[in-house]
Amino acid sequence: MLLVWRANLFASSMKGHEYLLRHLLGTDHAVTATETPPPARPTEVTWREQAPEGKLDLSVAVDFRMTSTCLFSDVVLPAATWYEKHDLSSTDMHPFVHSFNPAIAPPWETRTDFDVFHTIARDFSRLAAVHLGTRRDVIAAPLAHDTPDELAQPHGRVRDWKAGECEPVPGETMPKLVVVERDYGAVADKLAAIGPLLDTLGTTTKGVTWNPSAEIANLRHSNGVVRHGVAAGRPRLTLDRHFCEAILALSGTTNGELAVAGFEALERRTGVALADLARERAGDRIDFADTQNQPQAVITSPEWSGTESGGRRYSPFTINVERRKPWHTLTGRQHFYLDHDWMLELGEALPAYRPPLVMGRHFGDQGRGDPGRPEITLRYLTPHSKWSIHSEYQENLHMLTLFRGGPVIWLSDADAARVGVADNDWVEAFNRNGVVAARAAVSHRIPPGTCLMYHTIDRHLNVPRTELTGRHGGGDNSLTQLMIKPTHLLGGYAQFSYGFNYYGPTASQRDEVTVLRRRPQEVEF
Template sequence: DYPNTYARFISLGPMLEKHGNGGKGVNWNTETEVKFLGELNRKHTKEGVNKGRPRIESAIDACEVILSLAPETNGEVAVKAWEALSVITGKEHAHLAKPKEDEKIRFRDLQAQPRKIISSPTWSGLEDEHVSYNAGYTNVHELIPWRTVTGRQQFYQDHEWMRDFGEEQCVYKPPVNLKTVKPLLGKKSNGNKELVLNWITPHQKWGIHSTYSDNLLMLTLSRGGPIVWIGEIDAKKGGIVDNDWIEVFNVNGAIAARAVVSQRVPEGMSMMYHAQERIINMPGAETTKTRGGMHNSVTRTVMKPTHMIGGYAQQAYGFNYYGTVGCNRDEFVIVRKMDKIDWLEEETNQAVHEEMIK
């Protein structure tokens, strides 16, 4: 039913009334919330597949849908969610949300000021005035089984695939040589020493996921543009001092960024935090003659077979939790101090770029 894709995209679907909402194996009724959203966001009135369904036409509509359906922002839903978990565990858990059952956070509330969310069985910690959030808290204090095949914390994974790959216990495996460095090593010299380092791309230092660092507030927290961290020993080997412009490259791509030289980075490793986009203070890379990249410019996705296990308790597919994620951090790069900083502001650079992508 492709022609109706957009109509469905801007409306709340009927399955929430039929099957309810849920997560992590817990499910609860949402008829009350769907009815409320029809009144709050109004309903579609034109003939079509979404007639009579609550609207999700604006960003605020979408926010209200999430806030109304989520146990973290709707106390009544939180109580229903804990009660649903109680059916599974045989213990009473709703007391964790009862004090906030009447709280319902709306978009305008958050626009005015931040609000503390409500404890939800989706998570294993509590949003509480008496205890700070700590993963596994409810498993210990509410006697809720861990989400594993045994219901306990597991260090041994007895699945056949895990045994076949030698990963039934925690195991160290050295970085894999993906053969992305040797073809360029010493081939595009700029006169500065080239270092070969392991490339790590951790979650960013001052935010997460959608908190991009290229806005005026975030830029004040560091160097005002893209940065790559390297250790003091490697920096000395490469003649790099803190805040120098450096280039990071391999056959996959190139990055131009300032160096953060730190004793906290071990020898042989370099890293770049997530969510540094190619927007602010981004010069051209010397190897490509085009604007420098971001943390995944020098990586390629490699599928990990043990992430393809399914239907086995904690080793079962869950969007954004367990599945065939791209293992794109097992990489090596060439790092060197840049010789010339080109901001690509000349008109001729457009012709160079077009030539590069032919």
């Protein structure tokens, strides 16, 4: 089961979109690639001769837009927008924290994401108490960044215990094995309260730990306490405003006392004077009512690497540079030479230009060779969005009227002339991964040999049926596949150790090619 809230996972975020349609959802797709031949297959996994299709049993989307994720989901739950709920907004790109406040109640059947998750949790807990109860699960936890795990595999010499190169030692030659007890019938109660581990373990950010016991006591007064059940006596999180208050109370960026405490803990580890950066605002405590009054300037905190003290605007790494706070590396300095065995093997121990992969050499000519139909093979790029609002509302009427009214593929005037394409013609781009139907945006600013399709609108908006498949043409990720760079799988050594949303495997979308040709201009939607 997959539950997606406000993320267009099945389109704009999914490298290899057509493979997702085939293997994850088991629906119509435009994949023409053949399976990898035996000599090129990985040897450490079991290869299924007939790759399963439709692995997902249930897909649930929570959104207020009919995205591709909603179209391909089994259940769509209507969500409230920013103007219909209480919430917080803050990033490291600007020095303020804002509140969302409902101008109206969520209309018709819509609910806030907070309400949706708590409702699902209550029903899940009711059923789980009967069917699951309390269970103990063994979790393989990665060797993590900003912890002693960074010393587990010196110099990145990774020995394979499965191949008999060493003994399997959790936390050293393999991931840590952690036993977690889960009371499935208490999920809803635990979701609606602040748990007890904050009292004993404190809160940790980037390897720095401090104890928020005073803040927990304050939240008992501001939010109230749970009276019964597994969370009895703990501060409540039963309302969205309670959660906002907890976030603001437990973050050094909005609680001056915690900012100072965090810097003092960092001082003890580094020997560098830092607490004065936050001391000028040690008495400041931003609560939710403050953010509703007006945007609030955040406090300099060890949670980020920049400083806003003295009225400065945030700029990353200023604390590292100006106060000589060690960088989060093995030596505490910036590294240009990376002495991990894998980096050395792949020739990336020093910064170096890496040309794009020559995908045509691996997969051969992917053109159709139809008589009288000129085709051109181009490098295919999917840059970040253009002509759109940041959150991808390109189907908004105002945005559509700015440029072409639908998806486009940019290509150079020289390449367009080679295949008889004029500006705004309908074209089709295709390769072994899928096919896209879009208009051509011909420009001398695009280098010859390259075409690009910006993070695009969903495939159901002004996208005609393709000539090649008869199905509606795809989006920018219909021509991509999921490729993981090996160096992103490093772990257990220095700054290469895993950090959620910081360091870990990510998909590449730059090494791809596509065949492009002009198509008949009479299109069917």
